[in-house]
Amino acid sequence: MTATDGFAVVRADSEFKLVALRDFPAGSRLFAVEGQITEEPTRYSVQVGAGIHLDLPGGHAPEELMDRFFWRFTNHSCAPNAQLRGRDFFALRPIEPWQEITFHYESTEYEMAEPFDCHCGESACRGRIEGFRYRTEDEREQLRPMLADHLLSMLNVVHR
Template identity: 90%
Template structure:
């Protein structure tokens, strides 16, 4: 387990996840996201603008990745408790200690570098996670409250 500023990266059942170490009220800023700017998505990047992704820079020891780039362990959920706005994560609802921090990948990613089948188990699960590009109009509307600005702008253009 690695800890940093109220968060911990833990490994359970062979998978890493980011958990809160204290209470966070709804709407509170959780943490910022930094990294190397790239135009292409990768497995570990996060899209922060139209054609702008933040990725993990190379050449870092595993400890630094877990301490400085701990955001990379924020997993997907179709019923997330966090959202990315700009280059920071915010709590969508109250988060308790040891609760996993999750966000809906299709709320930021136009097209996933590595699509996958979701295993979140929520009743509203989207199934195959490929990116916002592949969502129906109804699914895009469900994502609207948590969309990153670059995808919200696209959605607003489509519905004018």
């Protein structure tokens, strides 16, 4: 386990995940995302703008990845407890110690570099996660409250 400012990367059931080590009230800033700016999505990048992705820079030891780039272990959920605004994650609802930090990948990613079948177990599970591009208009509207600015602006253009 590696702790950084109230968070830990843990391995459970052969998967890594990011968990909170303390309480975070709804609306509180959790952490910033930093990395190397790229134009193309990768398996570990996060989209922070139109055609702008932050990825893990190469050449780092596993310990540094867990300490400095711990955001990379923020997993997907169709009913997340966090959202990305700009380059900062915020709590969508109260988060308790040892609760996993999750966000909805399609709230930031226009098109996933590696689409996958979701197994989050939530009643609102969307099944196949491919990116915002592949969602219906109704599904996009459901994502509106947690959409990153670059996707929100696309949604607003459609509704004009």
